[in-house]
Amino acid sequence: MDNDDSGAGRIRIAPGYATLQLAAALRAVSDHPDPHVRANGATKARQWEQVMVGMFTGAIAIGSRTPLDGAPAWVTPDVVKGGFATGDFKAGGPLQGHELATLAAAGMAPAPAARRWLNARLLTDEGLASLYALLDSGCYEINVPEEGALLVVAWLTRHGKLEQAREVLDAIAPWFDRLRFYPVPAAQPRRFGERVFLAPVSAAVSALQKRQGDGNQRILAQRAAVRLRLPLYDRVLRLFLDSVEGAPPSIDIGADGAWRDPASGKFRIAGGWPCRLYPAGWRERGEALLREWQANAVAARKDDSLAELCGYLHLCVTEPAALSGRDVGRIRLILGRYISKRGLPGSAQLAALRSAQARQVAAAPYHLLAGVLAERLRAVAQDGGLDDPAPLGVPVTVAEAASLGEDAGAPIPAVLLAKLDRCSIESVPVLVERGVIGSAEVLAGVLPQLSAAINGAALAEPSLKQLYGALYQAFRRRRSLLLQNLQSQVRIGELPWVAAVNAQRQQDVAPRTLARRTLDELALLALTSFPQTAIPNPLIQELNTLADNAGLDLPLVEELAADIFMGTFGHKFANVAAHASAMLDDSLYCHYYGIDAAVRAQLRELAQRRDGSAATRANADGLTGLCEARAGVRSGFGTVINNAMVIEQQQILTTHNLAALVARLDLDGELQAHYERMAQQCFTWICRNQHNALNAWPGDPRAIRNAAYAWRQMVFFLSMTAAATHADFIAWAHSHLAQESPRLRQRLAPALAGLELAAAGRSLDDPASLASGARRLLAYAKGPHWMAVA
Structure with a gap:
């Protein structure tokens, strides 16, 4: 394999993954019933076709941090699932709406060279003045980092930093014809502070529009029945009762509550017969009811009693002689069942029933109220969050009610207001x-x-x-590339215009203090709120950024992808592992995972090799060899399960950042009161996770992996408590597990037995321990995982 990073085609990756993704997209295009899913599938299919063409022709270097031939690292590539570059640029592609509007205002056609003109015009006096206005107002959006480049040039020019502005232009000018280096105009400025929101207002509007479009057909049908169909039913029935000779028909209900004769199975009907008397005006009343029936189209079904009665009514009005004795008997039965069940028209029984039904449908349907809330949200800036959602939740106003044909004062339901939670601006802890x-x-x-x-x-x-x-947020939206050979993702400071901004920073104590305080708070929040979850790579990235701004050396390691692991770790992994083992010396964690004195000594030796590139390589290679020995496999390109087993051993030795966060941020004092509760939360989560897996797919490797990660977190937190706490926790865990299903108890009992042995200072690798059924819970195994067969 050629790993030179100087040209296209230098790194070759098997196209199997891309082929599977293309096949999945094509299946969605051809088979899925939802047109939106089909359209999305077509887009994905085109992207994966581009990926595969680029891979086969060498135009795209999959695995490189500069995957597109001739494009510098700062250019944002279009990246699809798995980190594959498609060959397109995120700041390129077809002209967007605001670009077309600018061209139209200038009387220009959207020619191929239009983007070069759009970029260059902003370097004129008039163009710079427009950029100055945007800088002053803040009314712009930067969706891709490139879109802020000319704003930086304008700021530098305005402040007399012409040489720095020229350096930025030298870097970006060759790309004027292909990329947007200008922002998208916005109605309001975006704010940045200590309060955040999960999704923009536009996302809440979309969710409410979907609810509005879906409606609730059952509720709508119920409202139509209560407001139109049932009153008509009552009047038709009264009309037929007026034609009865004798007492109104009814069902002779037996003492046992039976409506039918047990011998014949027929209804026991009593009372007179309909269609014997036709009072004056009866036919005219019937014709009016039939017109109402037809005009309102209230018949939902052709086999219901109202539809039958209206059919018979049509005969009575137009050709009464055509009614057979069977028809009259059927009418009599419908009248008898109606009266026996609901009461006579005009009776207190029927009035109470209809009143209760009216109350049930009085409230405005949720899909209409979703439309009201969506319309209120449209008056708010769509790309930001909500400072105070409360005013949006007031009851329906008179004007809104008039447009809906409903009564004013209807409250907005909590289930709809909950859709505003994701765009509410609040502090992270809240x-x-x-x-x-x-x-x-x-x-x-x-x-x-x-x-x-x-x-x-x-x-x-x-x-x-x-x-x-704005630049920082846009950069964080940049999708990571699939990388090999321990290459790092592009950093924000590598963007020429961001580097120019960084040069304007003031080295002040206050920003560092703020960054450190925020770093500590977020680390505590992540650990105490989600103790069962290994710190994900995006969160590691943000914590590293905060540490850099705080001037703190915080050694955090990322989770590596097993399918592209090349069989070696970066030198920082060995240093982090050595520091973690020193912190956890002879602890429950070390006993459980078999990190004995010899392993700890080897890690200390690796940590001492810090100077020189040769020592750095030995450091990394030494950790790889240690992890391979512990996993009992060799790693390398193509052996995904072996790679995963080796990476897991590295995560165990480094504690995947838990020790680094606790020690370097000095969090132990604040966490002491939470460690046991965090361990219990991990165990509870594992039980729930495995319960769901047993009901769905007992051998689900993802569920086993997640359980093993949560178990590792649990053991770490428990190791940070006093030895007496270990026995209390194990007793609690046994009690908790005893309440679960027998299958779940059988599945988790070996891991809990292993923890109990480790707490007693015994090795899980001893033959006696293995014979007892105790197991170390790991995510991966050479053969079938013991949890998959439990």
Whole structure:
């Protein structure tokens, strides 16, 4: 394999994954009933076709941080699932709406060279003045980092930093014909501060529009029945009762409550017969009811009693002689069942029933109220969050009610107001407490908003601070590439215009203090709120950024992908593992995972090799060899399960950042009161996770992997408590597990037995321990996993 990073085609990856993704997209196009899903599938199919063509021709270097031939690292590529570049540029492609509007205003056609003109015009006096106005107002959106480049040039020019502006232009000018280096105009400025939101207002509008479009056919049918069909039914029935000779028909209900004769199976009907008497005006009343029936189209079914009566009514009005004795008997039965069940028309029994039904349908349907709430939201800036959702939740106004044909004052239901939670602007802890942020992954998704403000705190000039915040968030939306050979993702400082902004930073104590305080708070929040979840890579990225701004050396390691692991770790992994083993020396964690004195000594030796590239390579290779020995497999390209087993051993040795966060941020004192509760939360989550897996797919490798990760977190937190707590926790875990199903107890009992042995200081690798059935819960195994067959 040629790993030179100098040209296209230098890294070859098997196209199997891309082929599967293309096949899945094509299946969606041909088979899925939803037209939106089919359209999305067609887009994905085109993207994966581009990926495969680029892979086979060498135009796309999959696995490189510069996958597109001739494009510098700062150009944002279009990236699909798995980190595959499609060959397109995120800031390129067809002209967008605001670009076409600018061309139309200038009387220009959207020619192939239009984007070059759109970029170049902003370097004229008039163009720079328009950029200055955007900087002053903040009314712009930067969706891709490139879209902020000319705003940076304008700021530098305005402040007399012409040489720096020229350097940025030298880097981006060759791309004027292909990329957008200007922002999208916006109605309101985007704010950056210590409060965040999960989704923009436009997302809530879309969700409400979907609810509005779906409606609720059952409720609509019920309303139509109560308001139109049932009153008509009552009047038709009264009309037929007026034609009865004798007492009104009824069902002779037996003492046992039976409506039918047990011998014949027929209804026992008593009373007179209809269609014997036709009072004056009876036919005219019948004709009016038939016209109402036809005009309102109230017949939902052709086999219901009202439809039958109206059919008979038509005969009575037009050709009464055509009624047979069987027809009259059927009418009599319908009248008798109606009266016996509901009461006579005009009776208190029927009035009470109809009143209760009217109350049931009086409230405005949710889909109409969803439309009201969506319309209120349209008056708010669509790309931001909501400072105060409360005014949007007031009852339906008179004007709104008039447009709906409903009564005013209807409250907006809580289920609809809950759709505003994701766009409510609040502090991160409050959103976590409310459950709006429900996982570490979601937490990582909102942190760029917070980090944007903190990272920009060292910029004194307000417009530059605002611009940096927009650039930072846009950069964090950049999708990661699939990389090989320990290459790093492109960093924000590599963008020429961002580097120019960074040069304007003031080295002040206050921004560092803010970054450190935020770093500590977020680390505590992630660990205590989602203790069962390994710190995800996006969250690691944000924590690293905060640490950099705080001037703190925080050694965090990313989760590596097994399918592209090349059989070696970066040198920082060995250092982190050595520090973690020193912190956990002779602890429950070390006993459970077999990190004995010899392993700890080997890790200490690796940590001492810090100087020189040769020592760094030995450091990394030494950790790889240790992990391979512990996993009992060799790693390398193509052996995915072996790679996964080796990576898991690295995660065990490094504690996947738990030790680094606790030690380097000095969080142990604040966490002591929470460790046992966090361990219990992990165990409870594992039980729930495995319960669901047993009901769905007992051998689900993803469920086993997630359980093993949560178990590792649990063992770490428990190791940070006093030894006496271990026995209490194990007793609690046994009690908790005893309440679960026998299958779940059987599945988790070996892992819990292993924890109990480790707490007693015994090795899980001893033959006696293995013979007892105790097992170490790991995510992967050479053969069938013991949890998959339990």
